[in-house]
Amino acid sequence: xxxxxxxxxxxxxxxxxxxxxxxxxxxxxxxxxxxxxxxxxxxxxxxxxxxxxxxxxxxxxxxxxxxxxxxxxxxxxxxxxxxxxxxxxxxxxxxxxxxxxxxxxxxxxxxxxxxxxxxxxxxxxxxxxxxxxxxxxxxxxxxxxxxxxxxxxxxxxxxxxxxxxxxxxxxxxxxxxxxxxxxxxxxxxxxxxxxxxxxxxxxxxxxxxxxxx
Numbered sequence: 001x002x003x004x005x006x007x008x009x010x011x012x013x014x015x016x017x018x019x020x021x022x023x024x025x026x027x028x029x030x031x032x033x034x035x036x037x038x039x040x041x042x043x044x045x046x047x048x049x050x051x052x053x054x055x056x057x058x059x060x061x062x063x064x065x066x067x068x069x070x071x072x073x074x075x076x077x078x079x080x081x082x083x084x085x086x087x088x089x090x091x092x093x094x095x096x097x098x099x100x101x102x103x104x105x106x107x108x109x110x111x112x113x114x115x116x117x118x119x120x121x122x123x124x125x126x127x128x129x130x131x132x133x134x135x136x137x138x139x140x141x142x143x144x145x146x147x148x149x150x151x152x153x154x155x156x157x158x159x160x161x162x163x164x165x166x167x168x169x170x171x172x173x174x175x176x177x178x179x180x181x182x183x184x185x186x187x188x189x190x191x192x193x194x195x196x197x198x199x200x201x202x203x204x205x206x207x208x209x210x211x212x213x
Contacts, residue, residue: 001030035167035171036062036171037059038182039165040069040105042141042142042145042149043142043145046142047139047142049136049137050136051119052116052120052135054116054117057136062171063101063171064168064169065102065190066102066168066169066195067171068087068102068191069105070083070084070104070105070106070163070164070165071107071108071160072109072119072156073108073114074114074121074122075110076159081126082181083164083182084106084126084127086184087164090184090187090188091104091133094188097190097193098192102191103135104133104134106133107138108136109146109147109157109160110140113158116137135148147161150163156164161182164182164187168197169195174194186205
């Protein structure tokens, strides 16, 4: 998986949904949702996302973290299963300081069948109970919204898109990988670099040492 792109079009599509200004004298508007929040909880009635243990995913749990998003369903093909195995291997192998700063989410793409219990059976059968991946259920509307955002043909569902997204610590989508197999060393390199940025791409954290090359 050697191709890496900055998903400008996707970011612009999310930004278009945010207000540009506030009338004079109006009450301050709530803080705009991050691109990560808009991607995981699309629409005006965001879905309740449960993981394979039946625990609800809370937006607050993703704050100031790097988030790796992939897609899955419990009857996915060999390519999808290998992708899950590779991501699990990477998640387990992250250096300790980085491991605590990265969240791996695998979003279900078969809302008619993939409830938390079925996703749990899939996860434990494939990568074991100790996996650091959280497998999330979905509903029909949010699955359709995700497919549209990724420009993934609806007719190809429920087979998940062979896409991996990486969101930075501000919830901004930083990178998208669009081919198999997973390039684990490249993804590790990118996560290590992104962790040095405190306020998104281009602003290194205080005290971070960067390679001048």
